[in-house]
Amino acid sequence: MAKGLSEKDLGKFKLVGNIDAFRRRLVFQVTEISVEKDDYFSRLYLYDGRKVKHFTSGKKDGNPRFSPDGKLITFTSKRDKESKEAELYVIPTDGGEARLLTKFKYGIKNIRFTEDGKSIAVVTPIDVEKKPKDDVHIIKEIPFWFNGVGWVYGKRSVVYLVDIETGRKRRVTPKNLDVSQIRFHEGKLYFTAQEDRERKPMVSDLYVLEGRKAKRLTPGEWSVQDFIPLDDGTFILKANTRERGIPTNTHIYHYNPETGEMRKLTAELDRAAYNSLNCDVRGSQRAELVFKDGWVYYIATDGPRANLFRVNLEGKIERVIGGDRSVESFAIGDYIAFTAQDAVTPTELYVLRDGKEKKLTNFNGWIKEYTLSKPEHFKVKASDGVEIDAWIMKPVDFDPGRKYPAVLEIHGGPKTAYGYSFMHEFHVLTAKGFVVIFSNPRGSDGYGEEFADIREHYGERDYQDLMEVVDEALKRFDFIDGERLGITGGSYGGFMTNWIVGHTKRFKAAVTQRSISNWVSFFGTTDIGYFFAPDQIGGDPWSNTDGYWEKSPLKYAPNVETPLLIIHSMEDYRCWLPEALQFYTALKYLGKTVELALFPGENHDLSRGGKPKHRVKRLGLIVGWMERWLKD
The missing domain is CATH 3.40.50.1820 (Alpha/Beta hydrolase fold, catalytic domain)
Incomplete structure (x- = not known):
């Protein structure tokens, strides 16, 4: 009799995701599901261009990022069993002990090195209103809670800069903005944020930090989900303009904040610029825009497939990684690294180099023992x-x-x-x-x-x-x-x-x-x-x-x-x-x-x-x- 998967086989899946790249090196996260311990455990792995090796020893390590010179990797963890706070670490890429920099009470949503590599920007929620001393909730806004998070009233996500030598941190964005994505360019911090979650819940703008003030660069009408600053002062935006409400597709745009001109680069492909395929054994997806050699790389859902595409500033679109599969995350250094799965193959890590694909991992090779x-x-x-x-x-x-x-x-x-x-x-x-x-x-x-x-x-x-x-x-x-x-x-x-x-x-x-x-x-x-x-x-x-x-x-x-x-x-x-x-x-x-x-x-x-x-x-x-x- 054929041996199929049971519900208890959930604990065998390894969830591969959160890739970052620096030249030939890759760092990524692998999450294990323990049914016995009723928990998830994640560790970091490193690919040095030749082989994959286990890199960190923590049980809750994730969200890795290379420093600009590739000598350090920062990551988040929860190693202190007595604390519920999220921890920020750095570790030498060539190996050594991970060093705790600081902790954040309400978790860490995003991290990125500054361009000089001396600090790490951290997006984290804070209380923007003084909390009452008793257990009574006094609510003055909507939304008051959020799925998977809990109570969110009186909280906003802000950016802290953390010094990698001292671990000291300072808040740099205003409390009234709820920050999501962050990038640095020519010494400036750019970020996306919501200003009015209550009246404009589907609007997220692009900002630049000038001194202690945040300057809005988009008109307060779109949902900007990701962006890349270009050297000429214009921006690549991954945004949704909501002309058709929620069914509107997210597209890739070229935006000039000086003139207000917004060109839809992906106009020829009526598809959403993200992976919307259903999956119940998925690793952490990191699919940020990458701009390389005049091309913007992004994932889009095309019918029953999620593939990697690229588009140039003239609007020419090419499918880079296709096939009947789901590309989950990607990063680009000297070559393209990506995680992918299909209907009978759980997620693994692959590279595309000189037009040839190579599978780097086999964390879910056990699946071959089953009839699917x-x-x-x-x-x-x-x-x-x-x-x-x-x-x-x-x-x-x-x-x-x-x-x-x-x-x-x-x-x-x-x-x-x-x-x-x-x-x-x-x-x-x-x-x-x-x-x-x-x-x-x-x-x-x-x-x-x-x-x-x-x-x-x-x-x-x-x-x-x-x-x-x-x-x-x-x-x-x-x-x-x-x-x-x-x-x-x-x-x-x-x-x-x-x-x-x-x-x-x-x-x-x-x-x-x-x-x-x-x-x-x-x-x-x-x-x-x-x-x-x-x-x-x-x-x-x-x-x-x-x-x-x-x-x-x-x-x-x-x-x-x-x-x-x-x-x-x-x-x-x-x-x-x-x-x-x-x-x-x-x-x-x-x-x-x-x-x-x-x-x-x-x-x-x-x-x-x-x-x-x-x-x-x-x-x-x-x-x-x-x-x-x-x-x-």
Whole structure:
């Protein structure tokens, strides 16, 4: 009998990411998942141009950066077991002891050496309001909390400069700006930051620090996510101009702050300039823009692929690293280094040198001991003529003479995508004897803005696409038992699972995860609700009360006949706990078959970053529910 992956095999994956390059050398992070110890452990590795070697001895080392001369590496860690503070270290590239420079109370979000190599810039949150001495929360702004972080009211991320000799630190950016990306050029600090998270939550500007003051260089209308200062005073921007709201693609631009001219360099490729493929065993992604020899290097999602592209200042675009795979992170020194994965191969580190690729690591070579189901692609011509990418994965012990139950998986976002990336969850289901069906319906990323734009039309064309994918799968693959269909999805996929079971009885089992059931409560309780819901549903709960309710799965609870398992994290501030509680209570009150599984201490990222034991438990619950209702 074929040996497929189980939920407990989660602990075997090694997550490779966070590459930095200096000439021929590379430094990168490898994270191990310990189910036994219910924790993650990360270490740094160094490639010297000839071989890869283990570099640091800490258990929480990450986010490495080379100094400008390549002699030092700075990194973050948490080595002091008695402290919850994030630590900043430096270590000689040629080896030696890591030296602690300083600690930061609320963590470290970004680090980068100054150009002279004498200091390290650190982005870290601070309290900008005096905290009360008691345990009462006095809140004066939104958002007041953020998924995976907790309370964020009264906090902003600022830049500190840390002297690498003394460890002394001083804040250099103002408290009113919430900083993200940082770079140095010709002695000046440039950075992206939000000034008004409450009224302009999707706006992030580019600033330059002049003395003690920050000067804004962009007009206060765009979301600037990354940038590169050029010698002539202009900038390469990775930005989103939001003409089409959230479905607008992020592009690469050439921007002149003196004239205000903004040229879209990637206009010929209607694709988002980032990796939006779903994956549940992913390393830390570092995919910052690189400008080299007149070309800007960036990752973009193109259909079911995430590839490395480059564009020059004339707008010529070339695909540098292609293929049916997901390029996760990259760095460029004397050559291109990148991490990549595909649907049956977890992430490893590769280099592209003189047009030839070479695989440098084999941290996940153990996967060859298992039988994996390779996704089989098929096209679905939707009823309005648009083609939809879809796939099935057969059970690992597939017998063409048998009929199999099938599970439809729906991705989140909705502006993300399924494709040629590794999904442990899918492999667990195929190992348990299920066919897995997945697709990129309308709303998905990778197919252009028009395809992704389902604003004010949730549960319409996207729902039709999904049903037509199932119809086509049943028509093409006669080994799928149409009487034993299951459905599951998370976030937007959870919303859609809730929506579907309220609109059809064709599914005999459903698992909804981190879902939305009521757009009114989502608007007022979550970290993004106050701007995401108006963009996606239209208006607000007062100006569009009927619309919010019409698009809420809770309205259709009386129609639900499918046995439903609701999985939700108790600290999910993206789709807060009431979304699950309301739906569960309604279905229970109405006498429906429903169960509720709540995960304490977990957030919206349970499936890909939760405590290992909880992640194993979650997969077991999904499989158990499907086996209970779909197997003889």
